Amino acid sequence: MVITATVTEDAPVLHIAAPKGKQSLPHADKSTGRVVLIKHSASSAVDFGAEIYGIDLNNFTDADFDFISDALHKHKLLVFKEQPEMLTPQQQYRLTSSFDPEEKTGGFAHGHDPFLISHNGTNFYGIPKRPAIPVQPQVHILGRGPLPDGHFGFPPGFEVQGIDHEEFHLPPHIPPDEREAGASRFYQWHFDGSLYNIPPPRVGCLLAVRTPKGADVTVRWEDEEGTTMKMAPGATAMVAGSRALALLDDETREIVLHSRIEYAPHAFVWMAGARSSRLGHLIETEGLEKKLEDLPKWEKEKVCVYPMVWKNAVTGEQSLQVHGQGAFKLYLKKSSEGEETVVDDLKEVRAFMDKIMRPVLKPENIYAHPHKEQDVILWYNRALWHSITEFPKSYGPRVMHQCNVAASDHPSG
Incomplete structure (x- = not known):
C-alpha cells in the first residue's frame, strides 16, 4: 500500500502527551554502562563517536541516564550495542525527552502532524515519508519500503516513501542504472529542527528496525575533483560542527563567532519548490522559493x-551549527563590538554559507554510520550535522524509528 498525502495548515492533529522526564526513571546507585570509542581509519579526521555496552534501553535507570548524558555531551554520538530486544517507542521517547526535563509539551520538533489514514479504528498521523507511531506519536518511521507485517497496527502492505534526489536536487541526476549499481548522494546536510518558532531538539535518536542488504554504495560529490566516498547502504552520514569551525580561516572564523542567521519563516514550505545543490548543503538560487506572502500565516x-x-x-565546546538550505538572511560581524552587516540577497547568503560549510564536507571529516538492526544511535543535535544517503532499491527496505522532541530553549552561542 502506497499512501500519498498533502500537509495543510488545518489538518487534524493528534494530542501529544507531555514527557515524563528523568525524575520518573527507576533508581540505581550506579550505571551498568561501558564506553568504547569508535575506531576511525588512519586517514580519518573524525574525532567523535562511541559505542555503549551494558545498558538495556528498555529498562534504563536514572544512573544509566546520567552515564548516557555525560557520554553524549563528550562524544556527541553514541551507538547502543547488544540490545536484548527492539527498543519500544515509549522507551525511545523516554530516553530522548529525558535530556530536556524543562520541556513540558512533549511536542514533535517539526510541529503538528496532519491526519494520514485510518485503519481498524486507529487514526494514523504524519506524512508518507514520516508517519507517526500511534502509541507514541513523537516517534516517526523513516526510510523506504514496506513495514514488517503488523508493525504497530499499520495497514498490511504499508510502505514508507523514501527520499529521492531526483525530486529535490539540481540536475543532472544519477541515471537509474548507476543508482541501482550503487551510486549515491548525500540528500540534505542539516541539524534537526523546524527552523520556525519551535526550538530545535537537543538530541536525536534512531532505532534500526530493518536495514538494506548489499554492497557498499559510492557517494558522489560530483565536483571537479571527482570526489567519492564508500559507505554502507542506508548509512547516516555525520560531521562535527567543531571540526567545521576549526577548518575555517582565521578571519572567517572570527566572523561566524560573532554572527547570526535568520531562517525563512516556514522554511521547508518556503524551499519546497526549489532545488538543492548536488552536495545537499544549499538551495540553488533560481528564484523558485515561495514568496513570503504566499506562505502559511507567519509571525515575525x-x-x-x-x-x-x-x-x-x-x-563548553563551540560548534559551527548552521542549516544552509533554510538560511534567509545573515547578520555578519567581525568582532563583538564591530558593526553589523545585513546580507539579504539570497545569492550572497548562499555564497557565504558555501564558504563556511564546504570545507568540512570532505571524506576525511565524515563518519558514515553503518546501522545494524536493533542498534540505537543517539546524537547531540546541537553539535553534529547529518545527512541521509541513498541506496539501491534491490537492497530491500530501510525502516528506522526516529524520535526528536522540540526543546524548551532555543540554542545560544
Missing part, C-alpha cells in the same frame, strides 16, 4: 534567528 516574532556558533551545554 516567531522567525528563528540563531547564532552561527553554538556552545555545548556541558563541555
